[in-house]
Amino acid sequence: xxxxxxxxxxxxxxxxxxxxxxxxxxxxxxxxxxxxxxxxxxxxxxxxxxxxxxxxxxxxxxxxxxxxxxxxxxxxxxxxxxxxxxxxx
Amino acid sequence: xxxxxxxxxxxxxxxxxxxxxxxxxxxxxxxxxxxxxxxxxxxxxxxxxxxxxxxxxxxxxxxxxxxxxxxxxxxxxxxxxxxxxxxxxxxxxxxxxxxxxxxxxxxxxxxxxxxxxxxxxxxxxxxxxxxxxxxxxxxxxxxxxxxxxxxxxxxxxxxxxxxxxxxxxxxxxxxxxxxxxxxxxxxxxxxxxxxxxxxxxxxxxxxxxxxxxxxxxxxxxxxxxxxxxxxxxxxxxxxxxxxxxxxxxxxxxxxxxxxxxxxxxxxxxxxxxxxxxxxxxxxxxxxxxxxxxxxxxxxxxxxxxxxxxxxxxxxxxxxxxxxxxxxxxxxxxxxxxxxxxxxxxxxxxxxxxxxxxxxxxxxxxxxxxxxxxxxxxxxxxxxxxxxxxxxxxxxxxxxxxxxxxxxxxxxxxxxxxxxxxxxxxxxxxxxxxxxxxxxxxxxxxxxxxxxxxxxxxxxxxxxxxxxxxxxxxxxxxxxxxxxxxxxxxx
Numbered sequence: 001x002x003x004x005x006x007x008x009x010x011x012x013x014x015x016x017x018x019x020x021x022x023x024x025x026x027x028x029x030x031x032x033x034x035x036x037x038x039x040x041x042x043x044x045x046x047x048x049x050x051x052x053x054x055x056x057x058x059x060x061x062x063x064x065x066x067x068x069x070x071x072x073x074x075x076x077x078x079x080x081x082x083x084x085x086x087x088x089x
Numbered sequence: 090x091x092x093x094x095x096x097x098x099x100x101x102x103x104x105x106x107x108x109x110x111x112x113x114x115x116x117x118x119x120x121x122x123x124x125x126x127x128x129x130x131x132x133x134x135x136x137x138x139x140x141x142x143x144x145x146x147x148x149x150x151x152x153x154x155x156x157x158x159x160x161x162x163x164x165x166x167x168x169x170x171x172x173x174x175x176x177x178x179x180x181x182x183x184x185x186x187x188x189x190x191x192x193x194x195x196x197x198x199x200x201x202x203x204x205x206x207x208x209x210x211x212x213x214x215x216x217x218x219x220x221x222x223x224x225x226x227x228x229x230x231x232x233x234x235x236x237x238x239x240x241x242x243x244x245x246x247x248x249x250x251x252x253x254x255x256x257x258x259x260x261x262x263x264x265x266x267x268x269x270x271x272x273x274x275x276x277x278x279x280x281x282x283x284x285x286x287x288x289x290x291x292x293x294x295x296x297x298x299x300x301x302x303x304x305x306x307x308x309x310x311x312x313x314x315x316x317x318x319x320x321x322x323x324x325x326x327x328x329x330x331x332x333x334x335x336x337x338x339x340x341x342x343x344x345x346x347x348x349x350x351x352x353x354x355x356x357x358x359x360x361x362x363x364x365x366x367x368x369x370x371x372x373x374x375x376x377x378x379x380x381x382x383x384x385x386x387x388x389x390x391x392x393x394x395x396x397x398x399x400x401x402x403x404x405x406x407x408x409x410x411x412x413x414x415x416x417x418x419x420x421x422x423x424x425x426x427x428x429x430x431x432x433x434x435x436x437x438x439x440x441x442x443x444x445x446x447x448x449x450x451x452x453x454x455x456x457x458x459x460x461x462x463x464x465x466x467x468x469x470x471x472x473x474x475x476x477x478x479x480x481x482x483x484x485x486x487x488x489x490x491x492x493x494x495x496x497x498x499x500x501x502x503x504x505x506x507x508x509x510x511x512x513x514x515x516x517x518x519x520x521x522x523x524x525x526x527x528x529x530x531x532x533x534x535x536x537x538x539x540x541x542x543x544x545x546x547x548x549x550x551x552x553x554x555x556x557x558x559x560x561x562x563x564x565x566x567x568x569x570x571x572x573x574x575x576x577x578x579x
Contacts, residue, residue, distance in 0.1 A: 004572065004576040004577075005576060005577060006575060006576060006577075007190070007575060007576060007577045008577075009186065009190055010187065010190075010575065012186060013185065013186040013187040013190065014187075014505070016182060016185055016186060017182060017183050017185065017187070017505070019182065020178065020179055020181075020182025020183050020185070021182075021183070023178060023179075023182070024175050024179050024337075024338060027174065027175055028175075028330075028333060031168075031171065031172070032326070032330065035168050035317045035326075036317060036326050039316055039317040039318075040317075043308065043312040043313075043315065043316060046315070048301065048304070050300060051299065051300030051301035051302075051303070051304050052300060052304065053164065053304070053315050053316075055317060056164050056167070056168070056315075056317075059168060059171070059317075060167060060168060060171045060375060061375065063171075064171065064174055064371040064375060067174060067367065067371070068364070068367050068368050068371065071177075071178045071363055071364055071367045072364050075360040075363055075364055076360075079356070079360055080356070081355075081356045081357060081360075082186060082190075082356050083355075083356075084186075084189050084190055084193055084355060084356070085193060
C-alpha cells in the first residue's frame with residue numbers, strides 16, 4: 001500500500017496564514033488606538049502634525065507606512081520560498 | 090465635446106487597445122486555452138499580480154463615490170476607508186500558498202473548480218455559480234453605469250454614446266485578450282490610478298492654500314469634520330470598525346479577488362505582490378479620500394457627492410492634466426469590469442456548460458463559445474445600463490457583501506479544515522446570502538454594525554455545525570478529498 005504523508009508545504013502555508021492574521025491584528029490595533037485614543041479629545045485640544053490632526057496623522061498616515069514596513073519585513077524574513085509545481089511522478 | 094479633456098482620454102483608451110493586442114500574442118501560443126484565457130497561464134509575476142488585485146478591487150467607489158462621501162463626512166470617512174489597506178496583504182497571506190498549491194494539484198482554473206474538487210457536490214457548484222452570475226452581473230452593471238456617467242460628464246457626450254464607447258473599449262480587449270490582457274492592462278490602469286491620485290491630491294492642497302490652512306477652514310465650518318466621528322457625529326467606533334469586515338478582511342471571499350490568488354507564478358511573485366499591493370492600496374485610498382475632504386474648502390457647496398471629484402478636477406487642473414487624472418476612475422471602472430466579465434463568462438462556460446451540460450465539447454468549440462459568451466454578457470450589461478436603475482452604490486455594495494457572506498467560509502474553511510464538507514458549505518452559503526438580504530433590507534442597524542457582519546458570523550457557525558453533524562455521511566468520499574488535498578504519496 002502507498003504511504004501517505006502530509007504535504008510538507010502546508011506547514012509553511014499554515015504558518016504564513018497565521019502571520020497574515022497577526023499583521024491584520026496589529027494593523028487594526030494601530031489604526032483604532034490612535035484614531036480613537038487621540039481623536040476622542042475635544043477638538044480644541046487637538047495637536048497637529050504637518051497640518052493634520054495628530055490622531056489622523058498617526059492612525060492613517062504613519063500607521064499605513066508602519067504596516068507597509070511590517071509587511072515588507074515579514075515577507076523578507078519570515079515567509080519562505082516553496083515550489084508550487086508538482087514533481088512529475 | 091470638451092476636446093482638451095477628451096484627447097488624453099482617447100489616447101488612453103487607444104493605448105489600452107494596444108496592450109490588449111500585445112497580450113493576445115501569448116494567447117495563440119498557450120498550450121491550454123482555458124487556463125491561458127481565464128488565468129493568464131498561471132504565470133503572473135509580482136508586479137502584475139499586485140496591480141491586478143489592486144485594480145480589480147479599486148472601483149468607481151474608490152475614486153468617485155468614496156471621496157464624495159468623504160467630502161460630506163470629513164476625516165472620519167478617510168479613517169474608515171483606510172481599513173482597506175488590509176486587502177493589500179491579507180488575501181494573499183490567507184489564501185496564499187495553500188490556494189496556489191491546491192489549485193495546481195486539482196488543476197483548478199476558477200473558484201468553482203476549487204469548490205467542486207473540494208466538496209464534490211453538484212449543488213455547491215450550482216449555487217456558487219448562481220451567486221457569481223447574479224451578484225457580479227449586478228455589480229458589473231453598476232460599474233458600467235458609472236463608466237458611462239464618467240465619460241458623459243468629462244467628454245460632454247450623451248449618456249448613450251458614452252456608454253457605447255465604454256462598452257466597445259471594454260469588450261475589445263476582454264474578448265480578445267482574456268485574463269492576461271486584463272492583468273497587463275490592469276498594471277497600466279493601476280499606474281494611472283496612482284499618478285492620478287498624486288496629481289489631484291497635490292493640486293488640491295495647493296489650491297486650498299496648504300494643509301494647515303485647509304484644516305483650519307474645515308474646523309471653522311464644522312469642527313466635527315476633523316474628528317473621527319463624521320460631520321454629524323454618526324460614525325461610531327463600532328460601525329467604522331465593522332467595515333474592516335466588509336472592505337477589509339472579508340475581501341478574501343470575493344471570487345474576482347480569490348481567483349487572482351491562483352494566478353501567480355511562484356512564491357516570490359506572491360511576496361512581492363503583498364508589499365506592492367499594501368503600498369499601492371493604501372496610497373490610493375488615503376490620497377483619494379483625503380482629496381475628497383480637502384475639496385470641501387476648494388469647491389464648497391456641492392450637493393451631489395458623486396460630482397465632487399469630476400468638478401474638482403475640472404476646476405483646479407488645466408484641461409490636458411484633467412484628462413489624465415480623470416482617466417484614473419475610468420481606469421478603475423474598466424479594470425473592475427474586465428475581471429467581473431471574465432468571471433461571469435467562466436462560470437457559465439466552464440462551471441456549468443462543460444461540467445454539467447456537455448463535457449465532450451472540443452477545444453475549438455469551447456474557445457468559440459467562451460469568446461461569444463463573454464461578448465454576449467457584455468452586450469447584455471450594456472442593454473441593462475441604457476435605462477439605469479437609480480441604485481448604483483446600493484447594488485454594488487449589496488453584491489459585495491452578498492458574495493463575501495456566500496464564499497468566505499467555503500473558501501477559507503475548505504482550505505484549512507479537513508472536516509469541512511459539502512453540507513456545511515451549502516448551509517453556509519445559503520445562510521450567508523439569505524440572512525444578509527434579510528438584515529440589509531429589514532434591520533440595517535442591527536447591533537450598530539454593518540449588515541454584513543452578522544451574516545458572516547452566522548454562516549461560519551452553520552458551516553462548522555453542519556459539517557460536524559454530517560461528518561459520517563460520506564466517509565469514503567471525504568477521505569478521498571482529504572487525501573487529495575492534504576497528503577502526498579511517498
